[in-house]
Structure formats: structure tokens, C-alpha cells
Amino acid sequence: MKNVYLPITVDHIARIEGKGGVEIVIGDDGVKEVKLNIIEGPRFFEAITIGKKLDEALAVYPRICSFCSAAHKLTAVEAAEKAIGFTPREEIRALREVLYIGDMIESHALHLYLLVLPDYLGYSGPLHMVDKYKKEIGIALDLKNLGSWMMDELGARAIHQENVVLGGFGKLPRRETLERMKDKLKEALPKAEYTFELFAKLEQYREVEGPITHLAVKPRNDVYGIYGDYIKASDGNEFPSESYKEHIKEFVVEHSFAKHSHYHGKPFMVGAISRVVNNWKLLYGRAKELYDAHKELLRPTNPFANNLAQALELVYFIERGIDLLDEALAKWPIRPRDEVTVKDGFGVSTTEAPRGILVYALEVKDGKVAYADIITPTAFNLAMMEEHVRMMAEKHYNDDPERLKFLTEMVVRAYDPCISCSVHVAKL
Amino acid sequence: MRTLIIALGNELMKDDGVGLKVGRILAEKGYNVLEAGTDIFLLSNNYQGEERLVIIDAVLSDKFAPGSVVHLKGRGVFEKLKAELRSAHFMGVIDGLKLLMKLDERLAKAEVHFVGIVVEKIELGTELSSSVEKAVPRAVEIIEKIASS
Numbered sequence: 001m002k003n004v005y006l007p008i009t010v011d012h013i014a015r016i017e018g019k020g021g022v023e024i025v026i027g028d029d030g031v032k033e034v035k036l037n038i039i040e041g042p043r044f045f046e047a048i049t050i051g052k053k054l055d056e057a058l059a060v061y062p063r064i065c066s067f068c069s070a071a072h073k074l075t076a077v078e079a080a081e082k083a084i085g086f087t088p089r090e091e092i093r094a095l096r097e098v099l100y101i102g103d104m105i106e107s108h109a110l111h112l113y114l115l116v117l118p119d120y121l122g123y124s125g126p127l128h129m130v131d132k133y134k135k136e137i138g139i140a141l142d143l144k145n146l147g148s149w150m151m152d153e154l155g156a157r158a159i160h161q162e163n164v165v166l167g168g169f170g171k172l173p174r175r176e177t178l179e180r181m182k183d184k185l186k187e188a189l190p191k192a193e194y195t196f197e198l199f200a201k202l203e204q205y206r207e208v209e210g211p212i213t214h215l216a217v218k219p220r221n222d223v224y225g226i227y228g229d230y231i232k233a234s235d236g237n238e239f240p241s242e243s244y245k246e247h248i249k250e251f252v253v254e255h256s257f258a259k260h261s262h263y264h265g266k267p268f269m270v271g272a273i274s275r276v277v278n279n280w281k282l283l284y285g286r287a288k289e290l291y292d293a294h295k296e297l298l299r300p301t302n303p304f305a306n307n308l309a310q311a312l313e314l315v316y317f318i319e320r321g322i323d324l325l326d327e328a329l330a331k332w333p334i335r336p337r338d339e340v341t342v343k344d345g346f347g348v349s350t351t352e353a354p355r356g357i358l359v360y361a362l363e364v365k366d367g368k369v370a371y372a373d374i375i376t377p378t379a380f381n382l383a384m385m386e387e388h389v390r391m392m393a394e395k396h397y398n399d400d401p402e403r404l405k406f407l408t409e410m411v412v413r414a415y416d417p418c419i420s421c422s423v424h425v426a427k428l
Numbered sequence: 429m430r431t432l433i434i435a436l437g438n439e440l441m442k443d444d445g446v447g448l449k450v451g452r453i454l455a456e457k458g459y460n461v462l463e464a465g466t467d468i469f470l471l472s473n474n475y476q477g478e479e480r481l482v483i484i485d486a487v488l489s490d491k492f493a494p495g496s497v498v499h500l501k502g503r504g505v506f507e508k509l510k511a512e513l514r515s516a517h518f519m520g521v522i523d524g525l526k527l528l529m530k531l532d533e534r535l536a537k538a539e540v541h542f543v544g545i546v547v548e549k550i551e552l553g554t555e556l557s558s559s560v561e562k563a564v565p566r567a568v569e570i571i572e573k574i575a576s577s
Binding site: 047064126127134141144145152 | 439465523526527530531554
């Protein structure tokens with residue numbers, strides 16, 4: 001028996017002390033064992049907020065991740081507002097969704113161009129491809145900057161979004177700024193379409209084809225989007241967000257620092273492809289045209305389709321952002337905030353973060369957080385990701401170990417896991 | 429010479445947040461500070477052509493005691509610093525900076541400094557350990573000297 005240990009790039013994160021990665025054990029007749037351990041940061045942040053005043057806790061949650069800070073902030077605020085029995089006005093919801101779209105654009109652009117594309121072009125990373133592919137890296141950073149700027153204008157900061165408060169926003173940008181945001185989104189649309197065309201040409205490895213159960217938030221108002229009060233599964237089932245624990249069970253696995261999750265006893269997937277699989281009928285505009293023309297590539301059976309689904313969403317969310325801004329501007333001037341009374345209660349928010357369903361469940365008692373449960377998309381995906389790594393390994397266990405390592409890393413990257421926002425240090 | 433101070437870190441992981449704390453003190457004093465957290469790419473949206481960059485961050489070291497303040501300049505930033513700044517997108521801060529330098533000539537020509545504070549504890553929590561807390565004034569002083577030179 002030969003043992004092949006294939007650490008992926010998470011293994012140097014100080015917090016997990018070099019234990020993160022993929023371990024594949026190969027015997028004489030094939031793959032014996034596949035173990036995937038990816039750190040799940042936010043599970044450990046919940047405890048920090050217990051006993052904190054609600055507004056103080058809401059300032060902590062976005063700090064879980066610099067890249068997904070808007071997703072964490074907006075989901076936490078919605079859970080808190082549900083807990084205290086407050087519903088924001090439609091125009092406030094629209095502008096919050098625009099802020100969330102900024103996060104989506106930034107995250108998808110960085111993932112596709114800086115993480116995924118180097119694999120396909122034969123580079124070890126974007127730094128090595130920039131000389132030859134300046135246009136592509138430039139598009140990535142242009143889109144990333146657009147997303148950051150949107151978050152900066154609506155959230156008051158590109159990270160941590162202090163401007164999102166219970167009841168609405170601390171303050172709103174000037175009307176001219178929102179008009180400019182529309183213009184910038186329109187200017188970005190061709191770059192998003194270029195991205196879709198580029199990723200439509202990339203190989204989706206058939207070795208990992210197989211049935212996948214996809215879970216996604218069922219969008220409100222029958223428009224493809226981010227917020228929703230129900231979870232929809234590709235098996236036809238749907239259930240209220242509040243009952244997530246009845247359908248999704250978390251469990252400890254011996255080899256992993258993070259818990260895995262099963263839906264009705266089986267691994268499942270969340271993310272852009274899961275949203276497309278469950279909600280494609282709710283797409284519209286240019287994204288719907290692209291979906292119709294390329295739906296055979298957006299296959300529900302292949303995790304690599306997640307990359308193309310993200311590219312499709314770049315197109316969709318740019319157009320959706322423009323429409324949401326129009327909705328908000330039609331009601332201008334907008335009062336930024338309503339008064340809220342912090343009452344005791346329990347609220348669950350499920351939103352679509354760039355990587356899939358993000359759950360915040362908060363209990364408020366005496367103005368403080370009495371209970372918090374946060375489940376991130378990466379945590380939901382771990383069990384399914386491990387299955388797909390196994391499938392890839394089973395097809396390629398006889399290959400050169402470096403080739404096997406490369407292919408299994410590509411599987412993991414297709415899921416766009418968010419793994420290391422919890423710690424970052426330099427080593428001297 | 430205009431100076432941009434880039435504060436990095438995660439303040440939910442104890443000493444990992446020291447760069448942000450130093451950055452906020454300097455911002456209150458009126459310095460030009462970009463609080464980037466763990467996202468070096470925020471620089472591309474916020475860079476105004478400053479001729480000098482000062483990166484302030486937490487560092488792990490076997491050679492220096494916790495609370496030591498390390499100053500690297502120029503090529504030393506890239507040569508001596510083995511970056512483990514793994515952001516959510518796997519990309520290290522130093523690699524990210526190198527990438528941005530390839531896209532922006534002004535950035536490539538900028539004078540780069542790195543001021544690092546050697547950490548004691550990287551674990552869940554919002555407070556700094558005492559050795560690192562004591563190093564904050566020293567780091568502020570070093571950066572003020574760099575900015576005024």
C-alpha cells in the first residue's frame with residue numbers, strides 16, 4: 001500500500017496548525033480513503049457574541065471575513081430584525097440587496113480570475129500569468145473594485161459595513177452617487193459577458209459527474225436573488241428557513257476540524273450552480289439569454305459548473321443591481337432608517353452569500369444576544385466536496401501524484417471554499 | 429513624499445489585529461491610513477499614487493520575541509518576509525501587492541516599508557496580549573518617523 005498525502009494550500013494557516021488539506025490513501029486496488037479538512041472559521045465566533053448587546057454583536061459578525069463581510073453583516077442584521085419583530089421597507093431592502101450584490105460581484109470576479117483561471121492556463125497563480133493575461137487580471141480587478149466601491153458607498157466602508165444598522169442604514173448616499181452606481185454597473189456588463197464567454201470554453205471534468213442535491217434560498221418576490229424565507233432543494237422539497245435544523249444535520253467527523261452537514265442523510269451542494277439549478281426560471285435579461293444558449297454547460301451533475309454559474313451571475317447581478325437601484329430611486333428621497341425597539345425574540349435569516357446559503361439564527365434577550373448559530377456555505381459543502389474529491393481520486397489514482405494533487409485541488413477550488421478569513425499572519 | 433499606511437489584520441484573532449489598532453491610532457493623528465483587513469486588493473481601489481507605502485501587520489517569528497517591532501524596507505519586504513497571509517482567496521498579501529505592482533507603474537515605483545509586530549497569541553479573542561499591546565506605541569513611533577522622513 002502506498003500513502004499519498006496531498007495537502008492543499010490551506011495547510012499553512014496557523015490556526016489549524018498544518019492539518020488542513022486533502023489526504024488520499026491509495027491501496028493496490030484503488031482509493032482506500034479520502035479525507036478533506038477545511039477550516040470552518042465562523043463556528044467559533046458565535047461564542048464571542050453571546051451576552052453582548054445586540055448592536056455590539058452586529059459589529060462583530062462582519063469581521064468574520066473581509067471578503068464576505070457584507071454577506072455576514074446583512075444576514076446577521078436581518079436575523080436580528082426578525083428576532084425583534086421588525087421588517088424594513090421595500091426600498092431599504094432593495095438598497096441592502098444592492099450592497100450584497102457588490103459583495104457578489106467582488107467575490108465571483110476574484111474567484112474566477114485569480115483562483116480558477118490560472119489552473120486552466122497552466123500557471124501556479126495569477127502573479128505568474130499577469131504579464132501575458134493583463135486584460136483578464138485587469139477585468140478581475142475592475143469588477144472587484146466595482147463591488148468594493150458599491151459596498152463602500154452603501155456600507156460606508158468596503159469591509160465591515162458599519163452603515164447597515166437595525167431599521168435601515170445609518171445614512172444613505174446622495175442620489176447622484178446611486179445614479180453613478182448604475183452607470184458603473186452598465187459599464188461593467190461587457191466585462192461580465194466576456195467572463196461568461198471565457199468560462200464557457202473551459203473544460204468541466206466529467207470524472208466527477210453524478211447526481212447532486214442542490215439547496216438554495218427560494219428568492220422573495222419570484223425574482224432570482226439573494227434574500228428568501230424558504231430553502232428550496234433540487235429534489236422538489238422546500239421548507240421554511242426557521243426549520244433548517246430539521247432538514248440539515250451537522251455532525252462531527254473524526255478527521256475534520258469542521259463539522260460536516262447532510263440534508264436528509266446525504267451530502268448536498270450550495271453555491272452559484274445550486275442557485276441556477278433551483279431558480280433558473282427566475283432569471284431574466286441578458287443572463288436568461290445566456291442561460292438558454294448554454295444551459296447544457298450549466299449541468300446540475302458537475303461541481304465544475306459552479307464556475308460558469310458564477311460567471312452567469314456576474315452578468316445577472318450587474319443587471320439586477322441596476323433594476324434595484326431604479327426601484328429605490330423611484331421612491332427618492334428615502335428615509336434611511338426607521339426607529340426600532342429591541343424586544344426579546346428569535347430570528348433566522350437565510351441569504352445567498354457568494355458561495356451559497358448563509359444561515360444566521362439569533363436569539364435576543366434583554367437587549368443582548370442569548371444564542372447565535374452561524375452556518376457558512378463552505379460548512380454545508382464539505383461533505384459533498386469530499387465526495388467529489390473521492391470521485392476524482394478514484395479516476396486518477398494511478399496518475400502521477402502531482403497530477404492527482406492538481407485535479408483534486410481543482411475540485412475543491414470549483415466550490416470556492418472560504419477557508420481562511422479567521423486568521424492571517426505573516427511569518428518572518 | 430506622500431505616504432499611504434496600509435493596516436492589515438483580523439481583530440477577532442487577538443494579536444492578529446494589532447496592525448489595525450496601530451492603523452487607527454495613526455488615522456486619528458491625521459495620517460493617510462487604509463484599513464484593508466485581510467484584503468490587500470482594496471489598495472487598487474484606494475491608491476492615489478502615493479510615493480511611499482507603509483504596511484503594518486502582525487508577524488509570526490521564531491527569531492524575535494513577542495512584542496518586537498520589525499521594520500523592513502524596499503526589496504527586503506519581499507525577500508525576507510515569507511508571507512503566510514492566506515486570505516479567503518488563498519492569495520498572500522505580498523503576492524497580492526506584487527500583482528498590483530505589475531498592473532500599476534506608480535505602485536511599482538513606490539517606496540515600500542513593512543512594519544511588523546511579532547505576535548504572542550493568534551487565537552479567538554479581541555484583546556491583544558500584553559507584550560503586543562506594549563509594542564503599539566513603538567510601532568506608531570517608527571511609522572511616524574518613516575512618514576516624516
